[in-house]
Amino acid sequence: MMKDTSQSRAHIRLDNCEAEELHLSGRIQGHGALLVVDLESRLITHASANCPDVLGLEVDALVSAPLFSMGFYTPEIMSGFSLLEGCQLHVATVQVDVGRHLDLTLIRTAHALLMEWQPVQPLAKPVAIFQMQRSLARAPSHKEALLPYFNTLVQQTQQVSGLDRVMLYRFRSDWTGVVEAEACEPRWGSYLGLRFPAADIPKVARDLYMQTPFRMIPDVDAPTHGLWSLDDDPPDLSLSELRSVSPMHLEYLHNMGVRASFSVPVVVGEKLWGLVACHHYQGALRLSHDQRQACVSMAGAFSLGLASYVSGKHLQLLDSLDRRIDQLVQVVSTWAELFDSVPLAGEQWAACVDADGFALALDDRATLFGATPSLEGLGVIDEWFLNACDDVAIARESMPPEWRELPHLMALDGGLQAAKVWHVQQGWLRLYWFRHSEVQRITWAGQPDKPAAEDARAASLSPRRSFERWVETRTGHCAEWTSAEKLLVTKIRTVMGRMR
Secondary structure (H helix, E strand, O other): OOEEOOOOOOOOEOOOOOOOOHHHOOEEOOOOEEEEEEOOOOEEEEEEOOHHHHOOOOHHHHOOOEHHHOOOOOHHHHHHHHOOOOOEEEEEEEEEEOOEEEEEEEEEOOOEEEEEEEEOOOOOOOOOHHHHHHHHHOOOOOHHHHHHHHHHHHHHHHHHHOOOEEEEEEEOOOOOEEEEEEEEOHHHOOOOOOEEOHHHOOHHHHHHHOOOOOEEEOOOOOOOEEEEEOOOOOOOOOOOOOEOOOHHHHHHHHHOOOOEEEEEEEEEOOEEEEEEEEEEOOOOOOOOHHHHHHHHHHHHHHHHHHHHHHHHHHHHHHHHHHHHHHHHHHHHOOOOOHHHHHHHHHHHHHHOOOOOEEEEEEOOEEEEEEOOOOHHHHHHHHHHHHHOOOOOEEEEOOOOHHHHOOHHHOOOOEEEEEEEEEEOOOEEEEEEEEEEEOOEEEEEEOOOOOOEEEOOOOEEEOOOOOOOEEEEEEOOOEOOOOHHHHHHHHHHHHHHHHHO
16 A cells, blocks of 8 residues: 655744654655655656656556556666766766656765656756856955855856845854855845854755755745655655755745755865855746856855865964964973973963963963953852863853853853863863953844744744844953964874973
8 A cells, every 4th residue: 555755834932943753754845756666676666746747657656566567768768877976977867758858866875866857948058068167166365265266156156046145154152153255136135244043954954965965945835746665764865956845945035035056065175165055036946957056056166165275274374373372482482391481481471372361270270361260250150160170271251141140150251262282190180261251243044043933732843934134232252262273272182291
């Protein structure tokens, strides 16, 4: 008996949004049809409910049928089984019926071959993709060249795609995002420079971006179609281009006034650096295969150029940090006892990471310089870092609220960096850098908190409804510790280990 494997996604509870299993929805978007073929038996295990409309074949005639028995089967399709896991192959213009031609993409997963069928959509005009790639593959030579480089990417992506808004969205270290560049007509407003909360693109979605070359949603209002099979298990659609969209994300796009969207991940150093995020407002819009691949190719060239720039800057940074550490070591080494260096060389200790105060602790001794907690307050922090923190180096822009309730830490306002170094004979050497808080004004695209919407049965999570500029005045936080400052503390920790 045939079964619809799609799962009910109607009620996403407030505490499980991150755990939403997007890849097991059992549904696809409506701009194509999907067949799932078992790698070993070569039998079709799943077929989307719209196969009669797209392929001209009934679901009952597809599920459990051998792939080679299908009229559309060709030797080129057979080559899909030789793909490496995670790879895909585009087979252009496959004839599935008299007068019916479709584009086919074969995607190899761990246990299946996904066959994604979409109507042929010829490119309206040729794309000078090689010239565009060349302009993006050249790495920026200096910081001032970054913005023009960013603008080139979004402008060329808009030229190829025809989408109303193209943004370069960069993830910060806390996974909040900021729009670094934008191509958009004034009538659509601007998100340039605005901050977006990390919850707007949760980890489950970020992980999927690392697995797929792009994400296309041609029509947020289009119906979806379930995948039918002889059992209840939905297939893994992590690599699927047609995978259905989270109801939460659809509502999010509706709230932004978006009708269609297209996103390409930007990966630098095997990490998700950002997205080329595109929105369209003037009706549904499906990009052709050539348009999609052109956008992916440009993002790939951009990623290589950006990675080259980042690598060059990193080498320069390492050289600079080594010189700064050498200078610090020269100052510190003039004292026989490390503790003696703090009162007279405390300014160098603090200034190396642009801190306002520095403290050093060993055994039950501690010494302070500059703006630090009292010895009693440091004792509270030291007890936590020594006995309750598993990390050997930390960076915090603000103090935990519970610390501010303690008498010795009530006046402490700001952030700290800390590192500990193990010495066989003397135990842990602990180093602390403190930085004053400063009033920060962050301009968000709408208030960042997600509201809880009540329905008759359960509390559900609802995406933000407004994306107008919303300025947060933040207190109790210090200026963000830069990656260079955090790396310097790590290197100091290594050097101190050798010196001890």
